Amino acid sequence: MLVLSNEAIAGLISMRDCLEALEPMYRDLAAGRALLSPRVDNISPSAHPGAYYAFKHMGGTWPARGIQALRINSDVLTHPLVDGKPRRVKAPLAGGRWVGLVLLFSTETGALLAMFPDGVAQRLRVGATNGIALKHLAREDAKTLALVGSGWQAGAQLMAALAVRPFTRVQVYSPRAQRRDAFIAEARAAHPQVQIVAADSAERCVQGADVIMAATSSLVRVIEPAWLEPGVHVSCIKAQEVDQAVLDGCERVFVHARQQAKQIDHILPGTPNVSAEHGWWNAPGNRFDTYPDVGMLVTGTAPGRQRAGEITAFVNSVGLGLQFAAVGALILDKARAAGVGEQLPDDWFSEDVHP
Known part of the structure; x- marks a missing residue:
């Protein structure tokens, strides 16, 4: 059984690799040749104020x-509230x-093959999922990208966008200037061929944009209906970043998977916060059931x-374990x-007692 680290994985695969790996999977899912196990969140009290x-699987x-x-x-x-808007933040405790x-298992033997963070x-x-949607839904001549968000996920959205369209200008906004500036400095170093600039408001960020991508932890809308100019493509990494008013302003809308709109929340009664x-x-x-999904798109x-x-949209409404x-x-x-990773004995992860 192979154990890998985040550092090892970062050195093994690129965004383009992920784009190429995911498209055939979505085709098989659309054709009924793959299975989803839905996302379920079990939620209970914590001692921390x-x-x-939450246990997600x-x-x-x-x-x-x-x-x-x-x-x-x-x-x-x-x-917590950030710029007056609630965010979903995981505490590193x-x-x-x-x-x-x-965990990766073999469907031929049942064996545990690999484990990694x-x-x-x-x-x-x-990032790759939103990139696949962008490839099919954004204009071929799209040159200016507006990126709302400057965190971990925003970097992947930028990588995916640049992998599928030759953007020459990227406009970045997030409410915390220090994080935004650090993100832009890192992005400029990684993508020196692209003009990457800061915007001091979301409204200025989206001005003149051919594509608007939201990549935040917000629990409320961050894309506004008034931003929907003819020809624009908008996308988000969670359903809360848009709402029905935004989607009603779009002529062509895709969601991630029609099989599941959002995660199934199992909340222990009395759980605070x-x-x-x-x-x-x-x-x-709501019109969720009327929207096609990315499998139908590819x-x-x-x-x-x-x-x-045409005004188009992609809503990355819920993550899929199949990815x-x-x-x-x-x-x-x-x-x-590459001979990367640490091998552990297979019999540590199997048993000689019939379960």
Whole structure:
């Protein structure tokens, strides 16, 4: 059984690798040749003031690669206000670190093949998913990107956008200037061919943009209906960053997976600081079920952009464990070829007692 670190994974795969790994998986999902295990969050009280405990799990089976993936997270969560808006923030209370793991199993033998932290893989698969949608929905001549957010996920959104369109200018806004400036400095070093500039408001960030990408931890809308100019493509990494008013202003909308709008929340009664998530996706009269998903987009079952002036949107509404089967299979292949990682005895993770 192979154990890998985030650092090892970052050295093994690129954003382009992830884009290439995910598209065939989405085609198989659309064709009924892959399985989802839905995301479920078990939520209970935490001893920390203003916090609650959440155990998240999701999975997926991809027979084409002979892989079953399981992704789990054990988190203490808080909802602080940032610039007057509530955010979903994970507290690093496990010795100053976070706990998230991916396990890969063989569908041929049942054996546990690999285990690694989810951080780098989950960042890349979120970026790649939005990048796939952008490839099919943004105008071919898109040159200016507006990026709302400057955290860990925003960097992956930028990588994916640049992998599928030749953007020449990127405008970045987030409410904390110090973080925004640090993000821009890092982005300029990584992408010196692109003009990357700061905006001091979200409204200025989106001015003249061909594509608007939100990548925040906000629990409320960060994309405004008034920003929807003809020809623009908008995307987000969580459903809360948009609402029905935004989507009603778009002519062509895709969601991540029609099988699941959002995670299933199992909340222990009496748990403080948390309530079941409510939003446009489960409000009366919502249109979630009418939107095609990314599998339909890549197979052409639902067409992408049809006109230059069309306003399009992609909502990365919930993460899929199946993404980790696709990206995980790629990581496993590359790690084996490079001789990277630590091998542990297989019999540590199997048993000779019939379960």
